Each structure stands twice: as structure tokens, then as C-alpha cells.
Amino acid sequence: MEDQESGRLAGQDLQLSRRSVLRGIGFGAAAAGAGGLLAACGSAIKGAGSGAAGTINIGLITPLTGAFAGFASGDQFVLSLVKGASIYKSGIKIGGKTYKININVQDSQSSPTRAAQVAQQLIANHADLILTTSTPEVTNPVAAACQKAGTPSLATVVPWESWYAGLGGDPLKPTTDFKYASMFFFGLKEFNGTFEPIWNRIHTNKIVACQYPNDADGNAFRFGFEPLIKADGYTVVDGGAYTDGTADFTSMISLFKNKNCEVFSNCPIPPDFNTFWHQASQQGFKPKIATVAKVLLFPADCDALGPTLVNNIATDSWWGPYMPYSSSLDGMTASALAAAYEAKSGQQWLQSLGSTYSLFEVAKEALSKVSDPHDKAEVADALHNVNYSGICGPINFAAGPAPGVGIIRPVGVQWKAQPAGSKYPVEMKVVDNSLNPSVPIGANLVATNA
Amino acid sequence: MSAVGQDTQAAGGQHPRVAARGPAAGRVVTRSRRSALWAGLAAVVAIAILGYLPYLVFSDTTGLMVQFFQLLIMASMWNLLAGYAGLVSVGHQAFIGLGAYFVVLLAMHGLSPFTAIPIATAAAGVVGLPVWWLVSRLRSGYFAITMWVIASVCMLIIIQISSLGSGTGIALSGLTQSPTLLAADTYWATLAVAVLAIAGIYALLRSRLGLALTAIRDDEAGAKSIGGRVGSVQRLVFLVTALGCGAAGALYAISQQFIVPTAAFDVSFTAEMIFITIIGGIGTIEGPIIGTIVFFILQQTLSADGTWYWIVLGLVAIAVAIWAPRGIWGLVSEKFGIRLFPVGYYVWPAGEQPRRLLARSARP
Numbered sequence: 001m002e003d004q005e006s007g008r009l010a011g012q013d014l015q016l017s018r019r020s021v022l023r024g025i026g027f028g029a030a031a032a033g034a035g036g037l038l039a040a041c042g043s044a045i046k047g048a049g050s051g052a053a054g055t056i057n058i059g060l061i062t063p064l065t066g067a068f069a070g071f072a073s074g075d076q077f078v079l080s081l082v083k084g085a086s087i088y089k090s091g092i093k094i095g096g097k098t099y100k101i102n103i104n105v106q107d108s109q110s111s112p113t114r115a116a117q118v119a120q121q122l123i124a125n126h127a128d129l130i131l132t133t134s135t136p137e138v139t140n141p142v143a144a145a146c147q148k149a150g151t152p153s154l155a156t157v158v159p160w161e162s163w164y165a166g167l168g169g170d171p172l173k174p175t176t177d178f179k180y181a182s183m184f185f186f187g188l189k190e191f192n193g194t195f196e197p198i199w200n201r202i203h204t205n206k207i208v209a210c211q212y213p214n215d216a217d218g219n220a221f222r223f224g225f226e227p228l229i230k231a232d233g234y235t236v237v238d239g240g241a242y243t244d245g246t247a248d249f250t251s252m253i254s255l256f257k258n259k260n261c262e263v264f265s266n267c268p269i270p271p272d273f274n275t276f277w278h279q280a281s282q283q284g285f286k287p288k289i290a291t292v293a294k295v296l297l298f299p300a301d302c303d304a305l306g307p308t309l310v311n312n313i314a315t316d317s318w319w320g321p322y323m324p325y326s327s328s329l330d331g332m333t334a335s336a337l338a339a340a341y342e343a344k345s346g347q348q349w350l351q352s353l354g355s356t357y358s359l360f361e362v363a364k365e366a367l368s369k370v371s372d373p374h375d376k377a378e379v380a381d382a383l384h385n386v387n388y389s390g391i392c393g394p395i396n397f398a399a400g401p402a403p404g405v406g407i408i409r410p411v412g413v414q415w416k417a418q419p420a421g422s423k424y425p426v427e428m429k430v431v432d433n434s435l436n437p438s439v440p441i442g443a444n445l446v447a448t449n450a
Numbered sequence: 451m452s453a454v455g456q457d458t459q460a461a462g463g464q465h466p467r468v469a470a471r472g473p474a475a476g477r478v479v480t481r482s483r484r485s486a487l488w489a490g491l492a493a494v495v496a497i498a499i500l501g502y503l504p505y506l507v508f509s510d511t512t513g514l515m516v517q518f519f520q521l522l523i524m525a526s527m528w529n530l531l532a533g534y535a536g537l538v539s540v541g542h543q544a545f546i547g548l549g550a551y552f553v554v555l556l557a558m559h560g561l562s563p564f565t566a567i568p569i570a571t572a573a574a575g576v577v578g579l580p581v582w583w584l585v586s587r588l589r590s591g592y593f594a595i596t597m598w599v600i601a602s603v604c605m606l607i608i609i610q611i612s613s614l615g616s617g618t619g620i621a622l623s624g625l626t627q628s629p630t631l632l633a634a635d636t637y638w639a640t641l642a643v644a645v646l647a648i649a650g651i652y653a654l655l656r657s658r659l660g661l662a663l664t665a666i667r668d669d670e671a672g673a674k675s676i677g678g679r680v681g682s683v684q685r686l687v688f689l690v691t692a693l694g695c696g697a698a699g700a701l702y703a704i705s706q707q708f709i710v711p712t713a714a715f716d717v718s719f720t721a722e723m724i725f726i727t728i729i730g731g732i733g734t735i736e737g738p739i740i741g742t743i744v745f746f747i748l749q750q751t752l753s754a755d756g757t758w759y760w761i762v763l764g765l766v767a768i769a770v771a772i773w774a775p776r777g778i779w780g781l782v783s784e785k786f787g788i789r790l791f792p793v794g795y796y797v798w799p800a801g802e803q804p805r806r807l808l809a810r811s812a813r814p
């Protein structure tokens with residue numbers, strides 16, 4: 001309070017304050033004026049400049065931390081493998097010139113805001129190509145920023161409909177060509193082709209409980225997946241477009257119980273599924289078959305619920321050691337990749353190893369087709385025309401459902417609790433290979449709740 | 451002297467109360483130790499250099515500066531609200547999100563996003579009025595949590611509107627400039643708002659209201675007892691911070707170009723504002739500036755390392771809270787007696803006046 005008193009007693013505060021206000025306004029006006037003057041002489045703005053001519057800069061944006069950290073837990077390992085192989089080790093020869101390849105990894109912190117920020121930084125730092133993976137929350141802001149800036153981007157682990165809608169396209173009429181955006185993964189048709197054969201093999205009343213949030217994936221499932229299963233004779237009970245981070249699913253669970261749903265489908269963020277599944281278990285919602293998407297894709301997700309609660313939950317698998325494919329960089333097989341990861345990290349293999357690895361395979365395919373790796377339009381065009389076979393199997397970007405989309409074919413898997421004393425508490429086993437018969441079946445399909 | 455009230459420092463180690471006893475001859479009261487003119491000139495030069503930056507450096511640097519100034523605007527607003535008006539809010543992301551979505555909405559109706567900034571800012575300020583009416587009677591924890599609830603309500607309303615992209619998000623339309631010009635325009639707009647925000651806060655604190663605010667900062671009940679109009683001052687400050695955060699949100703929309711409700715109304719905005727203000731020094735204009743610099747350096751150097759980034763942020767926050775409770779700027783200004791933004795008073799006893807004044811009094 002002392003300052004207070006002395007200020008008052010000095011008796012000059014009013015006079016000083018007027019002067020200070022005027023001075024403040026003066027500074028503001030000077031700044032605004034300076035800005036205006038500078039804006040007037042427009043043409044010499046430096047812009048992005050150009051990068052080192054002999055180096056190809058590749059950015060990788062992935063959620064190393066945050067709600068989707070599980071997706072990225074193998075990415076650093078994949079990166080170490082990739083850096084020791086093929087063009088990423090020895091450079092690439094284009095038009096008689098050898099280019100070194102520099103990979104810059106950035107953490108999206110599972111936040112769309114941060115994803116867009118690091119994408120813009122990479123673009124400003126002369127990235128020739130930006131790779132991104134794991135959920136629309138990461139891939140969509142990156143794809144949008146790259147499309148806007150004219151930098152080629154390649155995304156994966158995002159349903160193509162969510163990705164396409166995020167760019168401003170209409171997945172129902174996928175004719176708009178987003179020149180600088182490309183991706184490989186699968187879409188709602190493939191989810192349908194994976195999940196419905198599983199549902200058909202379990203005897204149910206064909207009433208499906210749908211837990212789809214109000215976000216990019218949830219809205220894609222609501223408007224793209226529900227019509228597909230309705231057309232095949234299933235009844236949809238939509239739990240409503242809830243907001244990510246919901247803590248109480250009681251009303252949704254009672255709805256599912258009242259409508260006597262025997263099939264369960266969802267695509268929530270991982271923490272929300274943990275909440276939901278615990279509450280469903282406590283409140284007695286026990287669907288005969290649960291096929292989840294976006295969650296329980298990785299062993300780490302299963303830890304939060306424990307082997308009993310995840311036993312016989314089915315999901316989709318786009319990669320695994322059971323895939324009969326091998327690397328286009330150095331010929332390493334899928335099972336060898338999984339084994340190498342387990343040996344190096346001491347952790348169980350996860351399917352994003354394959355998708356992250358393939359980002360670099362596709363990048364290599366595209367770069368090997370161009371005459372100038374710094375010509376962004378040419379690289380973008382090459383990405384739209386990649387047609388190769390790698391560790392995720394054959395991918396043809398020219399024959400996808402939308403421009404720049406390559407489709408891989410997933411298989412249906414179930415988490416199987418392992419007997420005490422096993423190496424890992426749960427294992428992912430293939431139970432349905434309708435979409436990709438070249439993958440061998442690993443276990444019998446069993447109802448989630450008998 | 452109270453823990454945070456360091457605005458007045460008596461030269462020659464004399465207690466200010468003693469020095470200020472009556473309008474005794476020879477005693478002089480000034481705003482700062484040195485001439486404010488030089489500080490003002492330095493500020494103008496600094497702003498001019500910053501304004502000229504797009505001609506000097508590439509857009510990677512100006513792109514980072516855009517993020518820096520956005521954080522600075524937000525943190526300065528939170529500091530004004532919490533550090534001076536004593537209102538700790540964890541819901542000011544409401545105004546950030548609204549500012550962002552107002553820009554999206556105006557751009558959809560054909561307005562240039564840059565023209566939309568002042569309108570979106572004003573709109574966020576207008577929303578601030580009924581919000582203040584709702585929360586003005588609440589104190590401390592109740593105020594903080596209610597603000598958070600209001601931010602969530604704003605998000606839940608926006609997320610229902612399918613023409614605004616609902617939960618999927620929406621790309622900002624109307625940015626038709628070339629990438630080079632867009633980067634420069636975004637930078638200038640952000641710099642202008644940041645300068646206006648800091649200058650506005652400075653002017654506010656040097657006005658009569660600033661005196662009332664300093665009093666509230668030091669002791670709210672005490673300020674009331676000596677006749678400070680605490681309620682109306684707090685309302686004004688709340689509205690100013692709503693405007694400031696609305697402007698930051700409008701700039702966020704332009705720099706992001708793709709808006710998702712859960713990200714635009716993310717409570718982590720407020721977490722960053724609090725972190726920056728606390729480590730920089732709450733209740734000073736300089737604090738958020740120092741805090742933003744520290745936060746920004748940590749973010750740029752460590753964020754690619756994933757988990758370690760968060761661990762280091764946590765350790766820094768704990769270290770500052772234990773060893774420098776008045777923040778980094780608190781330590782610096784205490785040790786060296788510097789104030790970049792003189793908002794208090796210096797009382798000079800007779801014979802120890804600042805050189806400028808002595809020169810004028812033509813001493814023999």
C-alpha cells in the first residue's frame with residue numbers, strides 16, 4: 001500500500017495520467033503508422049527464401065505426446081531404421097546430382113493448434129515434403145496448411161473421408177483434387193468390410209450401438225458408416241454427437257441398454273473409450289460383439305483397461321507381423337520389423353510401425369520419379385501417382401476413391417488375453433481376413449460377451 | 451513494502467512515506483529514474499525495427515514471431531486480469547475461441563479476415579458484458595471455475611453449428627494473398643495488436659484507474675476501504691481482457707487457417723497464459739514479456755523431444771514458484787532497480803533529484 005499513499009500524497013497523479021495516456025496513444029499511432037508505411041512499399045518482402053540446394057528436407061509431424069501418444073510410440077524406432085536404409089542413408093541421385101536427405105521430426109502434442117504451428121514452421125524452413133500420421137486432429141491441420149502453402153504432404157492413419165472433409169472436400173462427391181495433399185490408409189467402406197463380416201459370424205439381433213463423437217472421425221462415421229450398415233439390414237442406435245472429453249456416458253449407456261443393442265461400434269479418442277468401457281461394464285451394458293475404431297489399436301491402450309476388459313474386443317489392423325509383405329527400402333519383412341522393435345524397445349509390436357515406415361517408402365517412390373526434388377508441384381504430382389508395394393502391401397494412389405488417396409486393406413483382429421506367465425498380457429490376433437485373404441487367420445472369432 | 455508492490459522506490463534508501471510527507475520544498479516526484487523520453491524513443495525504434503522485419507528476415511522467423519506475439523497478447527491480458535484486478539480466470543479461452551469463430555463467420559460472408567479482426571475483437575468484447583454480469587459476484591475459485599464453464603458452454607454451442615464445421619473443424623476462407631504477402635500481413639497484424647495491447651495496458655496502469663488497480667492488486671479489501679471503486683474497475687479490466695483475448699483469437703484464426711472448436715477453446719491456452727505470467731512475474735507489465743520469451747525458448751528447443759519438454763516445463767514452474775515467487779522479472783527488477791514500463795512513482799528527497807531535473811534548476 002505504500003506506493004498507493006505516496007502516489008496520492010504527491011498530488012500529481014491526475015496530471016501525469018493524462019500525459020501518459022496521450023503518450024501511450026502516440027506510441028500506438030507511431031507503430032500503426034510505421035506498419036502502414038512498410039506495407040505500402042510491398043514488393044521487397046523476403047518471404048520464404050530457398051533452402052540448401054543439395055539437401056531434400058522432409059518433415060515428420062506425429063503426436064509424440066498427448067492423448068494420441070500411443071499412436072507414435074514406435075515412430076522414433078522406425079525413424080532410426082529408416083535413417084540407416086536406402087536413400088535416407090546414402091542420398092538420392094536425381095538428374096546426375098546426389099541429394100542428401102534431412103528428416104526433421106516435430107511433436108504435434110496431439111493438438112490441432114500445435115500441429116498447424118509446426119507444419120507452418122517446417123514449411124517456412126523449406127520442407128520439400130511433409131509426412132504426418134495418426135488421427136485427423138494431427139493430419140488435417142497439417143494437410144490444410146500444406147495445401148494452402150503449396151508444399152507436398154503425405155498423411156496416414158486417418159480415414160480418408162475425415163482427411164478429405166478436413167481439406168474442405170465432400171467425401172460423398174470426391175471430385176475436388178487437392179493437389180498438394182495425399183494420403184494412404186482406408187475409409188469407411190473398408191471399416192464396413194472389416195466389421196460387418198465379424199458381426200455376421202456372431203448371432204445377434206442386428207441392433208448396433210454407435211458411440212460417435214462430434215469430431216472429424218465421429219462425423220465421418222455418422223454420415224458415412226451408418227448408411228452403409230443400415231443398407232445391409234442393421235438397425236442403428238446413435239448415442240448422439242457427444243463432445244470429446246465427456247466424463248459421464250450414463251445416458252448413452254442406458255439408451256444402448258434400452259434399445260437392446262447387441263453390437264457395439266465406436267471411434268472415440270482413447271481416454272474417452274476407457275471412461276465409457278469402465279462405465280458400460282459397471283452399468284451392465286455387455287454387447288455380444290464390440291468392434292472399436294481409433295482405440296485399442298495398440299497394446300499400450302489395453303493397459304488402461306486391463307486384459308479382462310479388453311479380451312475379445314475386435315478392431316481393425318492395417319499392419320502386423322502376420323502381413324505377408326516386406327520393405328521396399330531394404331527388403332525387411334513385416335515379422336522382422338515387429339521382432340526388431342520388440343528386441344530394441346522391450347515393448348510389444350504395434351501396427352503404426354508399418355504405417356510410419358510406409359510414409360518413408362512412399363516418399364522414396366515419389367522422389368525417385370521427379371526431375372527436381374525442390375519443384376513442389378512435381379513432387380506433389382509424383383505422390384498422386386505412386387504405385388508400389390511395400391511393408392503395408394500394394395498401394396496405388398492413382399486408383400483410390402479420391403484424388404491423392406491410396407487404399408490399404410485392413411483385416412479384422414481381436415485382442416486375446418494371454419495366460420499368466422506369458423510375455424505380454426494381451427495379443428492382437430487376426431480373426432477375419434475378408435478384405436485381405438492373403439493374411440493368415442491367427443485365432444478363432446469369439447463373442448466379446450457371451 | 452508489500453510483497454508485490456514495488457512500484458515506488460525512494461531514492462537514497464529513504465522510506466517513501468517519509469519522503470512524501472507533505473509538499474515539502476525540494477522534494478520531487480517522478481515516474482522513473484531516468485528520462486522517460488529515452489525509453490519512449492527506444493520503444494519507437496524497437497517497434498519500427500520489428501515492423502521492418504519481413505524485409506530483413508525470411509518468413510520462418512516472422513512465422514515464429516507471430517506465435518510469440520499471440521502468446522504475449524494472451525499472457526499480458528491474463529496478467530492484467532489476475533495480477534492487477536485480482537481475478538483469476540481459467541476460462542479466457544472463451545474469448546479466444548469466439549474471436550476466432552467471429553473471423554471465420556465474417557470471412558464466410560465475404561469480408562477479408564484482416565478487416566474482420568477489429569469487428570471480431572469488438573464482438574468478443576460485447577460478449578464479455580453479459581459474461582461479466584454472470585460472474586461479477588463470484589470470487590476466487592468460484593470465479594475461476596465458472597469462467598471455465600462459460601468457455602465450455604461457448605465451445606458446446608459452436609460445436610453444434612454445422613455451417614461452422616461442427617466438431618470436424620473448418621478452413622478459414624478469404625485469404626487470397628500470395629503465401630509471401632500473407633505471412634507478412636499476418637505478422638504485421640499480430641505485431642500491431644501486440645503493440646496496442648501492451649501500450650493500452652501501460653496507459654491504463656498510468657491513468658487514475660491504474661492507481662486503483664495497483665491498490666486492488668496489493669489488497670482488495672484495503673483498496674475498497676480507502677474509496678477505490680473496485681467493482682467498476684474490475685468490470686473495465688474484464689472487458690479489456692475480453693477484447694484482448696478476442697483479438698488474439700482473431701489472429702489465431704488467421705495464422706492457423708484451419709479452426710477446430712476443441713482446439714480454439716482449449717483450456718491449454720489459459721494454462722500457457724498462467725505459466726508465462728507466473729514465471730515472468732505476475733503484476734508487472736514486463737513479467738509476461740520475459741515469461742513469453744522463456745516459454746518460447748523452451749518450446750522451440752525442447753518440444754521435438756516429446757515427453758521431456760513437459761517435464762522441463764514442470765520443473766521450471768516448480769523452481770520459479772519456490773525460489774522466485776515474484777517471477778524472473780521480480781528478481782531482476784529487485785536486484786537492479788530497473789523498470790521498463792514506469793507505472794509507479796519515484797520520490798526524490800531534497801538534494802538527491804535526478805540529473806535531468808538538477809540540470810534544469812541551474813545549481814551553482
